Amino acid sequence: QVQLVESGGGLVQPGGSLKLSCATSGFIFKNYIMRWYRQPPGKERELVASIDTTGSRANYLDSVQGRFRISRADTKKTLYLQMNSLKPEDTAVYYCNARYLPGANGYWGQGTQVTVSS
DSSP states (O other), X not given: OOXXXXXXXXXXXXXXXXXXXXXXXXXXXXXXXXXXXXXXXXXXXXXXXXXXXXXXXXXXOGGGTTTEEEEEETTTTEEEEEEOSOOGGGXXXXXXXEEOSTTOOOEEOOOEEXXXXX
16 A cells, blocks of 8 residues: 655745655665655646656756755655745645656645745
C-alpha cells in the first residue's frame, strides 16, 4: 500500500517561510526521483522542483529559483520543500510525486494548501 502524505501547508504572510514535508511508505523510496508540483487556483499543474535519487541534483521552476530548496532524507523516506521569501503568486495546492520509470505517472500525495496573503 503506497502512501504519500504532504504536510506543512497553511496561511503565511508575504516574505514568510514554510517547510513542506512528504512522508512516504509502501515503495522503495531511494530508487525514485522525487518531485514537487503545484496547482494555483484556476491554473494548470506545474512542476516546481525535482531531485534525483542520490539527492545530488535538483532542478527548479525559474520563478522559485533561489527561494525554494528541495531535499530528501532517504532514511526517513521523506521529501521536503523549504520555501522562503514567499509571494502571493506562490499560492497553490502543493503535491509530491514519486516516479521510477520514464513515461509513468508515478505516485501522488493528496496535496497541501499553501496560501500567501496579508
